[in-house]
Amino acid sequence: MTRYLVTGGCGFIGRHLTATLLEGGHGVTVLDDLSSGNPASLPPAARLEEGCVTDARTLARLAEATDGVFHLAAIASIAAVEADLGRAHAVNAGGAANAVAAATRSRVPLVLISSAAVYGDAGSGAVSETHPCAPLSAYGADKLQGEQHALDAAANGLSAAIVRPFNVYGPGQGADSPYAGVIPSFIAAALSGTPLRIDGDGSQSRDFIFIDDLIRLLSAAMEQRQPGALIVNGCTGTATSVTALAQEIGRICGGDIRIDPGPGRAGGVQCSLGNPGRAEELFGFRARIPLQDGLQHTVTWQRGTAS
Template structure:
């Protein structure tokens, strides 16, 4: 049994990761400021510490009792980040800097959750981890800065000359049961399903040809748990993706098929300056960890729809 520290463990990905680690017999401590996560949904056997990753001393103290750390805590909504850039930078970049320092100090491996937002407008081709990173948002820039903190500590070491063992994961569009459709952090899938269940039209921005690489939550968790086994010093960056692109209008059609009813769509705003296409190359994760996403989009949507339907009817 190992002891793991998860920052941001009350969030969507964090709760699923906590459940998976507990199910494997590990001990889990969660650090979360509860600004967006729901502690009531956290497994009761997890140890919850209320606090923010901007508190370097608290984070370092918790890391002392851990065998490994997953750093997920972030202000993940681009809109929320843009609304308070100073706070978002303190949490997203500053929090990562603190997590890196704590991991180095306690000499434990770190799995740092970055984002596909670091790639910016990469175009319709699948991007590998060596693709130039040109983020378009402050959130993406902060995530890239977080990666730099980890890379520097892995190359140059920290106090006592200890070099960090860091695995950086860049998730693409994560979805699945447990994602709150009413949250500003919600993805297009949970919002579309919520609209379908309420009989409202699905709002499709632009021409609907913009595409994303949607990865089911169980698949991403499988990758994250594989990453923590890597303990040798240095930095490894892997995409958390499927390698398959789905357009928004195809997504809307597929959700309509699963709902079994007449789904209406309505045009939304034509957004300028955004990312039209986002698609990852899963090759490195497959080569190093033997990981490939297993849940097809149709199956993942079905599971997510059934969960949201059950929650709506409660």
């Protein structure tokens, strides 16, 4: 039986990945400090070790007993990062360095979850992995530093796949979490009949990828076991404006929606759109779930949790 280590496995993406790996007959050890993840949502077959990725010894020990490492643990909340930049840097950049070191020492492949935030404001076109990175946030800068750790280790034999997810959504992403994205927040507002808050004129657009599609990509990335490193976007290649997203959510929720416009965010990214070509070339991967279908699944789940 193949056994994997999933850091941050109690988080939104980590829980889905853990469940998928277990369903595939693999063993899974989860390392999570439970600062934001919910251990009750983990499948019973997963082995949970409470701890932080800043603990290099624990990571190294756990990696020794696995056949591959998925590194997802991070502080992704903008507010949490800004509130304690030192702690965020230690987790986001330092944790990645520890995961890289642990996988290198144990000679197992690593899938490192980075972020589209490394691109910064890349313009309105679909950005490819070769586009220059110019992160606008401390979070993006830390993620880029984590990538560099993996690239350096890959030059010395580590098999590393770096995945840059764009806007991930789906069932299990709670609207009450400080890490919640725009979709669960919009759904919660639509279901409760409260206005949807949109910053700016609503023309800003994002590439939304359904959680099941991202998990397929992460699983495919783990199959890359040749020495060296590769970088792929986790995206659909389709941009949706925030206004169009709000309207679609309103339609699915079955009622008229009210939009409460707010001031635009200074220094924000107007368009975030990924080019999925490399993932298709390397893994034959293409996102399968249209936004409308993914939103329907998400609304159904969120309505059930609210009832």
